[in-house]
Amino acid sequence: MSKNKKKNYLSGSDSHKISKENRIITKYLEKLRNDSKRDPSQYITSMRDENNIVELDNVCTYFFTDIGVVRAVDGVSFDIPKCSTVGVVGESGCGKSVTSLSIMQLLQRPTGQVVGGEIRLSNEDGTAYNIVNTPTSVMQEIRGNKISMIFQEPMTSLNPVFRIGAQINEVLELHHSEMTKEQIHDRTMEMLEMVGIANAEGVYNMYPHELSGGMRQRVMIAIALACDPKLIIADEPTTALDVTIQAQILDLLRNLKDKINSSIMLITHDLGVIAEMADYVVVMYAGRVVEKGTAHDIFHNPCHPYTIGLMKSKPVVGKQVDELYNIPGNVPNPVNMPDYCYFRDRCDLCDHERCSGKYPSEIRISDTHVVSCHLFADKGEVVGRSQIIPNSQLLEDRVEYNKNRKKKMAESVNANGQTDKTGAREDK
Numbered sequence: 001m002s003k004n005k006k007k008n009y010l011s012g013s014d015s016h017k018i019s020k021e022n023r024i025i026t027k028y029l030e031k032l033r034n035d036s037k038r039d040p041s042q043y044i045t046s047m048r049d050e051n052n053i054v055e056l057d058n059v060c061t062y063f064f065t066d067i068g069v070v071r072a073v074d075g076v077s078f079d080i081p082k083c084s085t086v087g088v089v090g091e092s093g094c095g096k097s098v099t100s101l102s103i104m105q106l107l108q109r110p111t112g113q114v115v116g117g118e119i120r121l122s123n124e125d126g127t128a129y130n131i132v133n134t135p136t137s138v139m140q141e142i143r144g145n146k147i148s149m150i151f152q153e154p155m156t157s158l159n160p161v162f163r164i165g166a167q168i169n170e171v172l173e174l175h176h177s178e179m180t181k182e183q184i185h186d187r188t189m190e191m192l193e194m195v196g197i198a199n200a201e202g203v204y205n206m207y208p209h210e211l212s213g214g215m216r217q218r219v220m221i222a223i224a225l226a227c228d229p230k231l232i233i234a235d236e237p238t239t240a241l242d243v244t245i246q247a248q249i250l251d252l253l254r255n256l257k258d259k260i261n262s263s264i265m266l267i268t269h270d271l272g273v274i275a276e277m278a279d280y281v282v283v284m285y286a287g288r289v290v291e292k293g294t295a296h297d298i299f300h301n302p303c304h305p306y307t308i309g310l311m312k313s314k315p316v317v318g319k320q321v322d323e324l325y326n327i328p329g330n331v332p333n334p335v336n337m338p339d340y341c342y343f344r345d346r347c348d349l350c351d352h353e354r355c356s357g358k359y360p361s362e363i364r365i366s367d368t369h370v371v372s373c374h375l376f377a378d379k380g381e382v383v384g385r386s387q388i389i390p391n392s393q394l395l396e397d398r399v400e401y402n403k404n405r406k407k408k409m410a411e412s413v414n415a416n417g418q419t420d421k422t423g424a425r426e427d428k
């Protein structure tokens with residue numbers, strides 16, 4: 001106990017040093033994010049595959065806290081194909097929500113930052129946005145319009161002091177300035193009816209507290225779908241609801257997705273929901289993807305010991321067991337991740353000789369199925385290796401960025417014979 005205490009102990013000066021370094025890094029990242037004059041060539045790119053709506057490539061999202069860097073998402077890569085549902089599963093704290101918040105650029109800033117990788121969002125004109133580099137001002141046009149999100153708890157997502165109608169209208173007013181007041185009202189009524197609210201006119205004038213949990217979640221779906229987004233992110237949309245309402249909401253989501261030809265990224269703990277809804281499944285553990293494939297691959301041929309453990313811990317109707325299986329142990333501390341397989345200390349199938357090496361690479365074991373485990377090292381081709389981004393690299397990037405800015409400023413002074421008013425002074 002005392003040894004453990006010592007291991008995790010941070011003195012005042014350690015903590016001061018960490019927060020000073022964090023401030024330098026987050027200030028630099030915030031400056032990049034808020035640069036509304038950023039050249040579009042830095043965030044306009046193209047998709048690897050035109051059939052995908054979103055592609056995540058080696059995405060790293062870190063929280064720069066006073067006790068150290070929390071590597072919440074560490075080299076996550078997966079695709080969301082057009083008009084499909086991708087289920088993301090994993091136990092609590094494995095980085096599902098942080099992945100979705102990274103796509104929306106809704107992380108708690110300045111502590112939370114996407115520090116590496118690419119998140120490409122397909123645009124209608126054949127180009128794509130790299131959301132990681134997209135400035136906040138451009139993101140405001142994308143959020144709610146091209147991508148929208150349904151949160152777990154509707155009561156905390158709806159504003160308690162505004163009527164339901166006003167909250168749906170607001171989304172349309174923001175993204176469709178060409179619509180008249182009447183058109184917005186009609187569209188809101190249409191949305192309320194589409195999500196199965198019987199008394200649409202009455203609900204339009206109600207406050208959130210006057211609705212049931214299921215109705216509130218329907219309103220959240222109406223808000224999310226008001227602008228016909230191409231991607232709907234549903235972060236545990238039915239966890240707060242009872243099973244009957246849960247089935248209705250899932251049915252509704254599935255039907256609406258087909259109606260507006262969008263894709264769903266469905267985050268849940270519930271493998272039953274995934275089996276029912278998802279075309280593709282991504283299994284996450286401790287901020288990394290450990291296995292991904294079609295729903296058939298994952299449910300009929302789970303390969304990673306963690307996925308096998310998740311499957312075993314699912315209750316099966318008609319199968320009597322004295323005790324449900326649970327995966328022993330806990331997820332490692334996200335501030336001090338080991339450099340070997342993160343699952344090693346909990347793994348039943350650990351082969352000490354093979355598994356003592358570096359974190360396993362991603363191995364493609366079929367066209368659609370990828371697993372990250374040393375047991376499959378000679379059963380397929382290596383397709384990816386996720387990398388940790390050390391603070392030293394971020395600090396070097398910042399120095400490089402400041403150098404380039406200084407150079408640009410000097411060039412603009414030489415060209416105009418006066419100081420560039422947009423040029424900021426160098427950070428201390």
Ligand SMILES: Nc1ncnc2c1ncn2[C@@H]1O[C@H](COP(=O)(O)OP(=O)(O)OP(=O)(O)O)[C@@H](O)[C@H]1O
Nearest residue numbers: 063070072091092093094095096097098099108334
């Ligand atoms: N604002 C924050 N500051 C510091 N760490 C954070 C913050 N938000 C999330 N984290 C850390 O990031 C990791 C991933 O969290 P995340 O919310 O993505 O988990 P999750 O997979 O969605 O879990 P759950 O199923 O419980 O919702 C956790 O270790 C969490 O402690």
Ligand code: SF4
Nearest residue numbers: 341344347355373374
């Ligand atoms: S790499 Fe080894 S320890 Fe990790 S999941 Fe595979 S078998 Fe288990």
Ligand SMILES: [Mg+2]
Nearest residue numbers: 096097098235
């Ligand atoms: Mg979550």
